[in-house]
Amino acid sequence: MNLRGRNGATMTTPNTARAAVAHGWRHRLWTEYVKPIGSAILLALLIRQFVAQAFRIPTGSMEKTLLVGDFLFANKFLYGAKTPDRIRIPVVDWTIVDHLPVLQLPAVRQPRRGDIIVFEYPLDRHQDYIKRCVAVAGDRVFVRDGKLYVNGKEYEDNLNHPDGDTHMRPPAARVKPHTWHDPAKRFNLFNDHYGLAEALQTRVVTPRKAVQYVTAALAGGAGLDSTVVLPHLAALQHHVDGSRPLPIGELRQHLAAIREHAAAVQAPFVVPAGTLFMMGDNRYNSLDSRFWGPLDVSLVKGKAMFLYWSWDKERNRPRLDRIGDIIR
Numbered sequence: 001m002n003l004r005g006r007n008g009a010t011m012t013t014p015n016t017a018r019a020a021v022a023h024g025w026r027h028r029l030w031t032e033y034v035k036p037i038g039s040a041i042l043l044a045l046l047i048r049q050f051v052a053q054a055f056r057i058p059t060g061s062m063e064k065t066l067l068v069g070d071f072l073f074a075n076k077f078l079y080g081a082k083t084p085d086r087i088r089i090p091v092v093d094w095t096i097v098d099h100l101p102v103l104q105l106p107a108v109r110q111p112r113r114g115d116i117i118v119f120e121y122p123l124d125r126h127q128d129y130i131k132r133c134v135a136v137a138g139d140r141v142f143v144r145d146g147k148l149y150v151n152g153k154e155y156e157d158n159l160n161h162p163d164g165d166t167h168m169r170p171p172a173a174r175v176k177p178h179t180w181h182d183p184a185k186r187f188n189l190f191n192d193h194y195g196l197a198e199a200l201q202t203r204v205v206t207p208r209k210a211v212q213y214v215t216a217a218l219a220g221g222a223g224l225d226s227t228v229v230l231p232h233l234a235a236l237q238h239h240v241d242g243s244r245p246l247p248i249g250e251l252r253q254h255l256a257a258i259r260e261h262a263a264a265v266q267a268p269f270v271v272p273a274g275t276l277f278m279m280g281d282n283r284y285n286s287l288d289s290r291f292w293g294p295l296d297v298s299l300v301k302g303k304a305m306f307l308y309w310s311w312d313k314e315r316n317r318p319r320l321d322r323i324g325d326i327i328r
Contacts, residue, residue: 051077053302055118055128061280061287062130065116065327067319071309072327074118074302080107081302088126111136111276111297113150116304116327119278122292123204130304131278131288135271138220142268143194143290148279149268190290191283196222196270197263200255204292208240210255212272217262220270224262232257276300 057070066072082104088095111117111133121127135141135150142148148155190198196217200210214233217224232254238244239251246254261267271277275294280286289295304327310319 051075051081052305053118054308055130055304057130061282061285062116062132063282065132065281066130066304067310067312067322069311069313069319070307070322071311072307073305075305076302077105078108078303079111079300080104111300111303113139117276117278118301118304119295120299120301122295122299125299128301129278131280131286133276134279135277137271137273137275138216139271139277140220140222140268141194141271141277142266143190143192146192148283194269194290195262196224196267197259198290199269199293200259200262202291202293205255207236207251207255209293210258211236211240213269214258216270216272217267222262222267222270223265224267225265228261229258274298 052073053076055072055074057066057068057072060068082102083100085098085100085102086095087097087100113133113136115133116130117133118128118130121129134148134155140149140151196213199205199213205213211233214224214229214236218226218229218233235244235246235254236251239246269277271294274297276297277289278295279288279290306327307322307325310322311317312319
């Protein structure tokens with residue numbers, strides 16, 4: 001409260017003075033602390049969402065290219081950064097809002113063979129995976145005697161299992177393929193042999209995915225006889241679009257017929273449009289596209305760039321020689 005004295009001067013009461021001091025303190029707090037910190041956090045979030053994001057390597061599926069305990073930055077701008085499609089609290093794994101409309105920036109370029117890519121795991125989008133893109137849409141993928149072939153040409157060897165993937169030994173003398181992610185060894189054949197027939201027998205294959213895989217194989221020159229495959233494919237397509245649903249027994253019969261024909265002609269897997277085929281460099285211990293199918297490009301987060309830190313947990317010390325390494 002202000003009072004006016006005899007000579008017209010304004011007199012300030014103690015309450016008014018304290019209010020002025022409090023107002024000044026709040027203003028300084030906002031301008032000197034809250035505003036800069038808030039701006040820094042907002043800038044960091046924008047950089048993380050649209051430019052680059054840090055990731056840690058928890059498993060050995062990319063050895064020896066990436067080691068357990070490596071910390072890396074991924075370029076999110078290269079493939080076209082996107083706004084988030086959901087809001088979640090990672091600590092408690094709560095999704096507050098889901099299925100938000102997504103806006104995507106223009107891509108500098110599309111993913112290529114050889115790119116090491118960070119992406120959302122298709123079977124659990126809350127997990128981030130990192131693998132190498134070995135094939136893009138339209139490419140033919142085939143594994144024979146532990147060797148990976150893309151479009152009929154041999155890809156580089158498994159980088160972490162010299163006895164299991166080498167020309168130095170005949171196929172019968174090589175180490176039996178195994179995958180730590182498959183303790184029952186149900187799908188251990190995928191390390192030694194993979195094509196369309198194996199892709200159609202995984203647990204994640206639905207009639208819709210089977211139609212997608214077989215359609216891509218017919219269009220991509222996988223060596224299928226259309227007179228054998230098309231009747232079964234048509235039945236699956238009618239089931240998928242709902243025009244003529246089939247009982248589970250008939251579905252299995254149509255799938256089995258296509259799978260047997262694909263195995264007989266040794267048809268490669270043709271990567272469908274809009275997807276990538278991802279594999280770990282340590283192929284004998286990698287849960288990748290052989291097990292959960294080709295990766296939808298909408299799940300791509302960014303391309304691995306360089307290591308900013310590496311910690312050897314077994315020796316309990318940093319790997320100083322790896323810090324700053326470009327990831328290739």
